[in-house]
Amino acid sequence: MQTLQVKTNRRTEFVDITNEIRAAITKSATKNGVCHLYVPHTTAAITINEHADPDVARDVEGIFDRLIPERGPYKHAEGNSDSHMKAILVGPTQTIFIVDGKLAMGRWQGIFFCEFDGPRDRKLYVKIIPDME
């Protein structure tokens, strides 16, 4: 298992980490297999979506913030229950295939670390499982 560091700069922020994951695949020298991603935080998540146009991530950040109000009738004393909800909606884990040493992603897809209570220093666990020969 590899652990990546991710630095976020805003409260809600989709950070493109596609190149970091690609580097992890290369480092593992895996030809074919599966790459599992796991976020060990409770106010952050991981997704795969368009990274060709950065406006998409900006729009999605805005939709999240309008959909789940920061100020609600919340009991949790830290005041970030909206961040937990957003993290649950996106989810803490994703699985991508590796084919011929490369991530088998769609043409427009990138991998985003989703920060919902930043800015913070975050971690991402990466586990690469090669196919049996």
Added chain:
Amino acid sequence: MQTLQVKTNRRTEFVDITNEIRAAITKSATKNGVCHLYVPHTTAAITINEHADPDVARDVEGIFDRLIPERGPYKHAEGNSDSHMKAILVGPTQTIFIVDGKLAMGRWQGIFFCEFDGPRDRKLYVKIIPDME
């Protein structure tokens, strides 16, 4: 890795692909293992939910369209930021177990390809990993 073709007919549409995935399992001749599904698109997703009553999928399509408005204050020039948001909420990947050559799903469960910007010709990646003996 197998690649399946999925044709969608509406902008928002949950397409039942359970039989196609079952056929992929049979084709692989896997007795026990794991089946990972991956959507290589940024405005489509994959889920598992009730397929006994088709009204459930129709209701859920409606809830998505009311929850995430098609017309928002969006920057993305293509005008489909709502489609990207919906795809992120459902997610691009799912994992199902294979037991005795069959999908270990619940009685009412089916697998749905979730179109959020159709109609389009779509793909789904299927990777079946047999257990080690």
Added chain:
Amino acid sequence: MQTLQVKTNRRTEFVDITNEIRAAITKSATKNGVCHLYVPHTTAAITINEHADPDVARDVEGIFDRLIPERGPYKHAEGNSDSHMKAILVGPTQTIFIVDGKLAMGRWQGIFFCEFDGPRDRKLYVKIIPDME
């Protein structure tokens, strides 16, 4: 594959099952590997989020119920289309890594079985895949 039993007590309820999953890992005697979780129901789901403060789960239950109204213009005769939508948003499957015989989770993370149409007797499938030596 192991099957766990989960009893829920409210219509919407996040049940902390972290200890049950830890026991399943111990039972499997797996040192390093991956643990896949799968919910074989269509109105329940599985997530990983904060369990240090139980108020977080209570707040999130409330956000779900305000976000997806129980009474909508739904066709499904059972009247629980909101439960299906909530289950789809959280998702039926998660993947966690096993390192040195323990779940590689974050400090504040716990595993929650998410009930959206309880109270009911539910099941959870657990599949543990050890790394190849």
